[in-house]
Amino acid sequence: MSEPSSGDRERDRRDFAERLYEEARSLPAAERKQFIASACGDDDALREELGGLLSQADAAEGFFERLAEVVPTTAVVVGRYEILGCIGSGGMGAVYRARDRRLRRDVALKFLPPHFAAAPDAEEALLREARAAASLEHPNVCTVHEIAATEDGRPFISMSYYEGETLKDRLRRNAIPLAEALAIATQLARGLAAAHARGIIHRDVKPGNVMLVDGGPVKLLDFGLARLIDATVSHPGVTPGTIAYMSPEQARGDAIGAPTDLFSLGILLYEMVAGVHPFRRDNQHAVIHAILHDEPPPLRKGNPATPVALERILTRLLRKDPAARYPSANDLLADLERLPAQPEARAPGRIV
Helix, strand or coil: CCCCCCHHHHHHHHHHHHHHHHHHHHCCCCHHHHHHHHHHHHCCCHHHHHHHHHHHHHHHHHHHHHHHHHHHHHCEEECCCEEEEEEECCCCCCEEEEECCCCCCEEEEEEECCHHHHHHHHHHHHHHHHHHHHHHCCCEEECEEEEEEEECCCCEEECCCCCEEHHHHHHHHHHCCHHHHHHHHHHHHHHHHHHHHCCCEECCCHHHHHECCHHHHCCEEECCEEECCCCCCCCCCCCCCCCCHHHHHHHHHHCCHHHHHHHHHHHHHHHHHCCCCCCCCCHHHHHHHHHCCCCCCHHHHCCCCCHHHHHHHHHHHHCHHHHCCCCCHHHHHHHHHHCCCCCCCCCCCCCC
């Protein structure tokens, strides 16, 4: 095997820095310094680069960060959309609730963060996200309406707006009963099965990308890291995704496939049932090491009432070797649906 070129190494380093940037941007400001110190280790150049990216982003996001403050007294219009308020923001962009004045419906508008919008391939990256998500028509996948741009050229995606809360917020609020956890996992498996059938791997299945819709189905959000399974798109050493929910092959920068998403789903299911992340550690390096080498504590050790069949499902989902996991989401569904029937009612939540 030939050695990677200097261009490949530089691209991989840039991708790694952007992944750490996304993680840092998703954290409260008070926690970012500790995260950077842990993630960068002895790499002073990376630490300086990451700090610079964060500073530039904070300074450049003025207009969109002020939208939520301006909205109560001033109407902000982007194309045919009237901005109503900020829903949230993170490394992959900011999302706003807006009113589609032509179709008279509320939507969610997702804008790229400034450092992505400035990149030469930013628009193509967003188009790739829109095409991937728009090609999926399934009750458990977020609906994408269109891709457009502001007058100054900032691209955005118009998506369905849902009332509810993310699984991330649900986990923070209180414990999730077993019946609800299994219902959520089953619906996510259905959404992933639809995506995988079209050759699309999500690559970032995590609590913040799962919407628990009030009175409706669970929705898998944000195919921003999705890639069609194509060697011209995936590059060795590039590891998109959120560190705590990565599969071992993602952490190594290896080729990915449907089992990659299923490993991440296994982490979600374990966390919902146990109330704790299966690879929780003190820092990001330790988390990656645990994902690569450690086995999670058996659920039945902490809770003997855990169904044996569920323990077996989780054990298979969290195998280090992708070939030892479920080969498809449909195979996982078959096992989940053999468990006792679970209600799929949604608890009231808040707008996120």
